[in-house]
Amino acid sequence: SGKDISRTTTVIMTTAGPNKGIIQLEDGWEKEIKEKAIDRLEDMLNGGMESGSTSMFGPKEYVGIYTTCYDMCTQRSPYNWSRELYNKHGDTIEQYLTSNVLPALRDKTGQGGTILLGEIQHRWTNHQIMNKWLKKFFTYLDRYYVKHHCLPTLAQAGLRSFRNNIYDEMKRDTTEAILALINDEREGEIIDNTLVKSIVELYESMGMGSLDAYNSDLEEPLLNSTREFYAKKRQEWIDTDSTPDYLIKAEQALNQESKRVADYLNQASESKLLKVCEDEILEKVEQVLLEKEGSGCRVLLANDKEEDLQRMFRLFSRLENGLNPMASIVQEFIDSMGNECINRREARLDSGEKDKNDDPKFVKSLISLHDKYLGVVKTDFSGHSLFQKALKDAFVEVVNKNVGQFTNAELMSTFCDRVLKSGGEKLSESEVEDNLDKIVQLFSYLTNKDLFAEIYRNQLAKRLLNQRSASNDAEKVMIAKLKMQCGTHFTSKMEGMLGDLAVGSEQRSEFEKRMRQFDSNLDFSVQVLTTGFWPTYKSPEVSLAPEMSRCMDVFREWHDNQHQKRKLTWMFSLGNASVRANFGKKYYDLQVTTLQAVALNAFNDEKKMSFEELAERLNLEDSILKPLMHSLSCGKYKVIKKSSGGNKISKTDIFVANEKFSCNMRKIRISMASLDASHNTKRVEEDRSIAIEAAIVRIMKARKTLQHQQLIAEVLSQLAFFKPNPRVIKRRIEALIDREYLERSSENTNVYNYLA
Numbered sequence: 184s185g186k187d188i189s190r191t192t193t194v195i196m197t198t199a200g201p202n203k204g205i206i207q208l209e210d211g212w213e214k215e216i217k218e219k220a221i222d223r224l225e226d227m228l229n230g231g232m233e234s235g236s237t238s239m240f241g242p243k244e245y246v247g248i249y250t251t252c253y254d255m256c257t258q259r260s261p262y263n264w265s266r267e268l269y270n271k272h273g274d275t276i277e278q279y280l281t282s283n284v285l286p287a288l289r290d291k292t293g294q295g296g297t298i299l300l301g302e303i304q305h306r307w308t309n310h311q312i313m314n315k316w317l318k319k320f321f322t323y324l325d326r327y328y329v330k331h332h333c334l335p336t337l338a339q340a341g342l343r344s345f346r347n348n349i350y351d352e353m354k355r356d357t358t359e360a361i362l363a364l365i366n367d368e369r370e371g372e373i374i375d376n377t378l379v380k381s382i383v384e385l386y387e388s389m390g391m392g393s394l395d396a397y398n399s400d401l402e403e404p405l406l407n408s409t410r411e412f413y414a415k416k417r418q419e420w421i422d423t424d425s426t427p428d429y430l431i432k433a434e435q436a437l438n439q440e441s442k443r444v445a446d447y448l449n450q451a452s453e454s455k456l457l458k459v460c461e462d463e464i465l466e467k468v469e470q471v472l473l474e475k476e477g478s479g480c481r482v483l484l485a486n487d488k489e490e491d492l493q494r495m496f497r498l499f500s501r502l503e504n505g506l507n508p509m510a511s512i513v514q515e516f517i518d519s520m521g522n523e524c525i526n527r528r529e530a531r532l533d534s535g536e537k538d539k540n541d542d543p544k545f546v547k548s549l550i551s552l553h554d555k556y557l558g559v560v561k562t563d564f565s566g567h568s569l570f571q572k573a574l575k576d577a578f579v580e581v582v583n584k585n586v587g588q589f590t591n592a593e594l595m596s597t598f599c600d601r602v603l604k605s606g607g608e609k610l611s612e613s614e615v616e617d618n619l620d621k622i623v624q625l626f627s628y629l630t631n632k633d634l635f636a637e638i639y640r641n642q643l644a645k646r647l648l649n650q651r652s653a654s655n656d657a658e659k660v661m662i663a664k665l666k667m668q669c670g671t672h673f674t675s676k677m678e679g680m681l682g683d684l685a686v687g688s689e690q691r692s693e694f695e696k697r698m699r700q701f702d703s704n705l706d707f708s709v710q711v712l713t714t715g716f717w718p719t720y721k722s723p724e725v726s727l728a729p730e731m732s733r734c735m736d737v738f739r740e741w742h743d744n745q746h747q748k749r750k751l752t753w754m755f756s757l758g759n760a761s762v763r764a765n766f767g768k769k770y771y772d773l774q775v776t777t778l779q780a781v782a783l784n785a786f787n788d789e790k791k792m793s794f795e796e797l798a799e800r801l802n803l804e805d806s807i808l809k810p811l812m813h814s815l816s817c818g819k820y821k822v823i824k825k826s827s828g829g830n831k832i833s834k835t836d837i838f839v840a841n842e843k844f845s846c847n848m849r850k851i852r853i854s855m856a857s858l859d860a861s862h863n864t865k866r867v868e869e870d871r872s873i874a875i876e877a878a879i880v881r882i883m884k885a886r887k888t889l890q891h892q893q894l895i896a897e898v899l900s901q902l903a904f905f906k907p908n909p910r911v912i913k914r915r916i917e918a919l920i921d922r923e924y925l926e927r928s929s930e931n932t933n934v935y936n937y938l939a
Contacts, residue, residue, distance in 0.1 A: 669903065755777045
């Protein structure tokens, strides 16, 4: 057979011949089994024979002993010695353990952990050899007698004997020796892992098929010892180390404990052992580590210590709710950084910088801040939901904190305008999309999204109508991003505006064919817009030049034939014109609005006109004529000369064409201040009132009866684009009661009923 006889199965056929004599118990035991097997086995073990040695018992010797046992067990009663042999098997093991093994172990107690563990390892190995051979000799007992009498098997009986006679007496000393070695290893010393592993296996075997002995006799003391060890280490480290250094040591300790389990402990101990370590070196000092002066979480964030932050996240994520305090600090830190951006803007305004709705420096600082900490959340904190929420909550706080005359919604919309209009930011296509992505991320934190939409729609209209949009594709991309964020309802009007222009180009080409049949000096075209999609504009009834009026009549006639049920309203404030202007021997092409073109036309033939005469001739109110004449006489290109100096238009001013006007460029764009505000606040408020009332009716229709506070809470949860003050909601509830959509309950005035 091979080197290990324990792995071979020997089947022996024996037959009792008719002349075979009866074997008496004493003869069989003393002369055969004890003398030839047990005494010799004990001598070999005491002499240091190794397990698996082929010279312990040869096949002939083994078969002889086995046959004797077999015969003694198969003789007819009263000569069947099965019970006696079973008992002698147990007595033999017990006798050997108490007379040989136990004294040897007692001698080694007190001589040092390794010596004691080495001896018990040796004795445990010997016992396993003894148990194996006795089981082989008495195999027949296991097969029949043990089974029929429901007794412990020979192997189990051998283990129990070792447990009762050796293990129970020595386990306290061996456990202390193992714990001492483990603590030595924790302090950096090298120990004999194989020795410890073999003793751990002994503890596992003593559970007789379970881990009860291991758990109570080794694991539990180990956990207590570990707690004491790391409690001391925690105090040492916290007193001397910075947070990053402490966490490096903590992580190393946890990794070493995992390795320790893999090297020589039972795998089931890993989670318990690590839990004790985490409690001692992490949980009990988490807040201290996070807030440690000069090296806590805020300092790591401020100094961009990525590796340290990642380690901090890894370690505290092991604790139940361990990331919550860390996420709170991250939120406070991002909030403080955002407030710094706001404070810098406030300082600029306080120092005298003009407050405008265009502050790219401020918006870029918010984008940069968000970009940075979005990266931190993704890479350092593995995109964990707690830190995503911390980032969101911090930016909701920052983005909705307005400074100066203009809201952040308006500053962000104007930044989009700079990116999307020609002559604004000089960016490549990919840079444009990148900027739009980032501004939409900021937009997602706005509570007043409807205000942003109103301002953005007005600026989009200006870009589209003044042909100032740098790219139609970029406009569509931005609207698609807003749609993704807020839904179709949010962007339907913007999409309608782009749709109008697409349809309008086809109509213009058809109308051009009609204009070719009409004899005119003007190159005249019209853009038809759908009233519901576009912002509302001031529409002064200006007195046009006769040639312009004739062209309009031609278009009206053509349009009425095409669309009989549509009503046309002319918006002269939105039109534009190219005017050929002659000053002396030079001529210029002036790019102006329709109103500017009509005003310039009035000054042909060197006419002088007073403000009052001009107002009467053009049929314009002062509020419109003043910014109109300011653009022509006080701006960068002074094509009209006024009688008074200064940059203000007075009713006593007299105007005349500026014959001395000169410019290096032939083509000049003369801009004019908008007659309309960037957004209609009143309209936004009206839309909000409608949205609040619609939400109230929707909720009450479904619920029929609801308390005041519940109704307020549900309305707030349904409004996605703005967050109204509860008082505003209360006013809308009162209005709906007046209009008999709701009523107060007769039993409780704090409860509302829906009226169908």
